[in-house]
Amino acid sequence: MSQGHTSPGRGAESYDVVVVGAGFAGMYMLHRLRGLGFSARVYEQGSGVGGTWYWNRYPGARCDVESMQYSYSFSDELQQEWDWSERYAPQAEILRYANHVADRFDLRRDIQFDTRIESAVFDEVTGRWAVTTSRGDTVQAQFVVLATGCLSNARKPDIKGLETFKGPVYHTGNWPHEPVDFTGLRVGLIGTGSSGIQSAPIIAEQASHLTVFQRTANFSVPARNGALSDEERGAFRNNYPEIRRFAREVARNGIYTEQPDRGALDDDEETRRAKYAARWERGGLTFMYAYNNLGLDRTANDTAADFVRGKIAEIVNDPGKAKLLQPNSHPIGTKRICVDTDYFATFNRPNVALVDIKTHPIEEITASAVRVAGTDHEVDALVLATGFDAMTGSVARIDIRGRGGQTLNQKWAEGPKTYLGLMSAGFPNLFIITGPGSPSVLSNMIVSIEQHVDWIADALGSLRRQGLATMEADRDAEEKWVAHVNEVAAGTLYPQANSWYMGANVPGKPRIFMPYIGGVGVYRRICDEVAAKGYEGFVLQRADQPRAAAS
Numbered sequence: 001m002s003q004g005h006t007s008p009g010r011g012a013e014s015y016d017v018v019v020v021g022a023g024f025a026g027m028y029m030l031h032r033l034r035g036l037g038f039s040a041r042v043y044e045q046g047s048g049v050g051g052t053w054y055w056n057r058y059p060g061a062r063c064d065v066e067s068m069q070y071s072y073s074f075s076d077e078l079q080q081e082w083d084w085s086e087r088y089a090p091q092a093e094i095l096r097y098a099n100h101v102a103d104r105f106d107l108r109r110d111i112q113f114d115t116r117i118e119s120a121v122f123d124e125v126t127g128r129w130a131v132t133t134s135r136g137d138t139v140q141a142q143f144v145v146l147a148t149g150c151l152s153n154a155r156k157p158d159i160k161g162l163e164t165f166k167g168p169v170y171h172t173g174n175w176p177h178e179p180v181d182f183t184g185l186r187v188g189l190i191g192t193g194s195s196g197i198q199s200a201p202i203i204a205e206q207a208s209h210l211t212v213f214q215r216t217a218n219f220s221v222p223a224r225n226g227a228l229s230d231e232e233r234g235a236f237r238n239n240y241p242e243i244r245r246f247a248r249e250v251a252r253n254g255i256y257t258e259q260p261d262r263g264a265l266d267d268d269e270e271t272r273r274a275k276y277a278a279r280w281e282r283g284g285l286t287f288m289y290a291y292n293n294l295g296l297d298r299t300a301n302d303t304a305a306d307f308v309r310g311k312i313a314e315i316v317n318d319p320g321k322a323k324l325l326q327p328n329s330h331p332i333g334t335k336r337i338c339v340d341t342d343y344f345a346t347f348n349r350p351n352v353a354l355v356d357i358k359t360h361p362i363e364e365i366t367a368s369a370v371r372v373a374g375t376d377h378e379v380d381a382l383v384l385a386t387g388f389d390a391m392t393g394s395v396a397r398i399d400i401r402g403r404g405g406q407t408l409n410q411k412w413a414e415g416p417k418t419y420l421g422l423m424s425a426g427f428p429n430l431f432i433i434t435g436p437g438s439p440s441v442l443s444n445m446i447v448s449i450e451q452h453v454d455w456i457a458d459a460l461g462s463l464r465r466q467g468l469a470t471m472e473a474d475r476d477a478e479e480k481w482v483a484h485v486n487e488v489a490a491g492t493l494y495p496q497a498n499s500w501y502m503g504a505n506v507p508g509k510p511r512i513f514m515p516y517i518g519g520v521g522v523y524r525r526i527c528d529e530v531a532a533k534g535y536e537g538f539v540l541q542r543a544d545q546p547r548a549a550a551s
């Protein structure tokens with residue numbers, strides 16, 4: 001393996017590693033690779049770092065994991081010096097943090113911005129990848145790491161007439177970089193997932209009128225956001241070693257919080273309500289950690305769902321609107337639970353309307369209105385909070401060709417297949433960070449990102465020490481892992497929801513539960529054991545060995 005950049009010059013660059021994406025995953029991957037002396041180049045389609053936080057600038061965008069935990073742990077100096085202002089930092093602050101990290105670790109000199117990766121083709125003779133960019137350059141690399149993000153491919157809905165709308169149309173996942181002013185405008189908002197639920201209250205304050213078009217009512221709990229005090233920051237900073245250890249090794253979802261030791265049906269009604277009420281008051285995602293069987297047992301789940309439905313009825317004055325806002329189509333938590341500030345109360349405002357598009361789907365969008373059940377809802381601007389082609393969408397946009405010219409899209413036509421979510425058989429030296437088959441979107445993403453980056457960095461270092469040239473998932477190991485991922489998911493309530501975890505939000509996408517639901521601690525132990533056993537389930541080869549495909 002070469003060290004340092006080699007052969008500069010247009011069209012002739014060659015690196016040890018090409019990293020695709022300069023979000024939190026790509027930035028940390030670059031930092032680790034540099035530390036190991038690998039030459040690396042990061043390509044980023046945006047004009048700056050930050051990935052999802054670079055694109056998702058919609059009003060009200062903030063993280064739903066507390067910032068003291070949604071932050072890198074790899075540098076103690078970094079986590080001690082950065083001051084988060086609020087419990088859940090707003091998007092602009094998270095983006096400032098990403099830029100601070102890029103500057104502090106001098107990352108920018110190896111990142112090429114405004115450049116998409118169009119294709120990556122594996123050459124079985126040389127054992128290297130040819131990676132082509134949107135600028136027409138082709139670079140060579142021994143390894144490719146996809147740090148493309150799980151929720152990066154914003155999806156416009158296929159609604160008749162959308163292109164005929166005369167006003168501006170915004171997508172929450174691809175928001176303009178200039179401020180958008182809705183003052184005096186009638187705004188239509190389509191979509192009531194996390195993005196719609198975060199943005200509705202802010203848009204309602206600004207616009208003259210907001211119409212929310214709801215297909216599926218969603219469960220949401222209050223964020224209880226607020227300024228962080230020095231004491232609160234200190235409580236984390238002074239205990240970071242234990243908090244980070246717990247998040248990595250014990251918590252299922254990578255978040256430090258008390259773990260429930262009993263099921264919902266082990267308590268009587270009164271105790272249960274008190275526990276839910278306490279969690280509701282505290283706010284945040286960990287509402288679902290009131291009991292340990294809410295994701296497993298429908299009767300237990302119903303108790304939490306009923307509690308939230310009751311809260312919606314308490315908050316929303318109009319009983320008709322309240323009923324429409326109460327989710328009934330899926331167990332609570334099986335679609336990503338939302339965390340909001342005043343979402344349900346927004347429907348008490350006189351300038352906010354709710355339109356049910358489940359019973360009567362949108363017929364069409366005209367030049368100035370959204371037509372539902374024969375009624376034209378006149379709007380001046382449209383906000384699409386319609387989500388993403390999640391987990392596989394960004395990977396699918398790259399033409400990736402492995403052994404025998406097979407494309408990754410062909411291989412994944414029936415659903416993504418990976419070993420540990422890290423590699424896919426037939427695609428040597430191609431790694432995916434937080435890919436399908438790993439805990440990924442079911443966890444605090446930064447915990448999972450750091451785990452994957454460290455594992456990949458260690459693997460590359462190990463290959464180099466042993467003089468090995470390629471690493472590839474074994475097909476048997478991959479099949480067993482895919483079966484295990486499905487089996488664990490089938491034991492939960494998650495597959496009951498039409499969620500983006502299942503690919504259900506994209507017409508024609510195979511319905512497979514994509515992330516690994518076994519928990520980040522369990523998953524980390526599996527990955528560590530695999531590495532300790534000499535990368536069991538992976539085929540490792542020297543450059544001079546015959547390049548037989550993995551069994």
Ligand code: N01
Nearest residue numbers: 062063064157191192193194195196215216336385386387
């Ligand atoms: O997207 P979504 P999102 N016609 O897919 C509706 C993370 N995130 O951007 O449910 C009409 O959840 C769709 O309806 P339905 C977080 O992990 C985090 O909101 O398919 N409606 C749904 O209501 C989150 O889960 C944060 O019936 C259509 C909505 O659009 C993930 O990103 C903030 C439609 C899409 O909801 C995605 O969230 C934001 C159509 N044709 C996002 N197509 C935080 O950290 C779709 N919909 C807080």
